[in-house]
Amino acid sequence: MSNPAVIYLSDFKLSTGENVRVEDNIGEAIHIHIGEYRFDFTIDELIELSKGLNDALENLIELPQFRIEDYDSIFLSEVGSDILYLTDMCLKEVRIGDLLVRFQSNNGFYKDGFIDNSRVFKYLNGNQKEIDRTNQENYLLVTNETRIKMINESIKENGYPHNNQHLILFNNQLYIRDGQHRGAVLASLYGLDQMIEVKFFYFLENKGNIEKISIYRQFPRIVKNNLILFLKRTYRFSRRVARKIL
């Protein structure tokens, strides 16, 4: 039997096409699946591997001021190999209200807007429906609501930035690339005209810039996702009917 207590720690594709998945099989082992292979680690071995990879990454990035511990590991994994094109970084003050976010609306469309259009900001300003109580993908047993409350308390207690962790923006775009929740909390606590210090990452040839995305370009994805859901429901219904008949 497989372990029922498998927590997926990470799931992504390498640039070479292989799937990589890191699982915590509680009580058993850490499994790292790379393509057809599986590597088993103890927790201590995984931590050692992680330290080694962090050191390797820091050495690959030719900016002496770049320190891995200043950044959220999930954010770094999302930046992926683009981090190798990082050419400069600096701190600048921006007005909170000018910060941009890309968010997904209830009907699945991605939209761009200023921070006060974000669902977290709207929730903090009284619209309870904007945030559901589903669990956060990257935080075990932590709901969206709990996470926002934790960030709110942390900023009130520790201020911003805490532990040298700034909101991150790329190139000269004002989209928040890491720290949307903190940005919304800061906007809610201090107002949209407040100036805050953020960190800009500059990439070679503006790699990583967010492109504008029209509603029309998103239609195929929305239709595809809804079609898949419809087909799944139809299949299950047909199977039940077939069982009754047979």
Next chain:
Amino acid sequence: MNYDINSFFDDLENYNIDFVVLRDLNNALPNNLSEEKDVDIMIKNTDINKFHSLVKKRKLKRIKHPWDFGRNFVFLYNMNEFEMYKIDRINIDICFELPVRSLNNREWMPLDDYIYQSIWKTKKKHDSYYILGDTELLVHLISRSLLDKNEFSKIYIAKIESLFTNVDKDELNRMLSLVFFKFTNKLIELLSKKKYSVIYKEYLTFSEY
């Protein structure tokens, strides 16, 4: 004559269908059932066809399972879907393998085959139906508490404590190891010390592997 739960048990017996009632912690069976509580029955998966023949012959009314939505009705490793029937206004929840929920995505999966085969060897006759052997019941209640409910309820604790002292500890350890692996020794220690409120957190934060 009204077809009731006793008739159903008789039919299962007459059709040579291997079955057990998984839990009857309130001792409601067979004559004190209420419409609010389901009866949970496991039928041996090699007897599925015989069971479905019985369903057809008796025209038993199959109803939509309350978990049949979203991720709650995903079954892994060729596990058979749950089926629910209404017999004399009582809901009968049928499974064909001993289920446990995955922690991550909440899919259903079967407990290890060693435990499953042991159930059919050690099941006990009780009134007109069969129940799990003590060790198997204990493993089922512990697994359900940790993996499905994520807590130990009072009624489960009472039953676990009544079983824990008398079961063969080596066999219990062997079965629990198939589910909880290296956490098993810690689990047994916490159960013997009755530290139910911390077991789930200890499980999630266990790192000695």
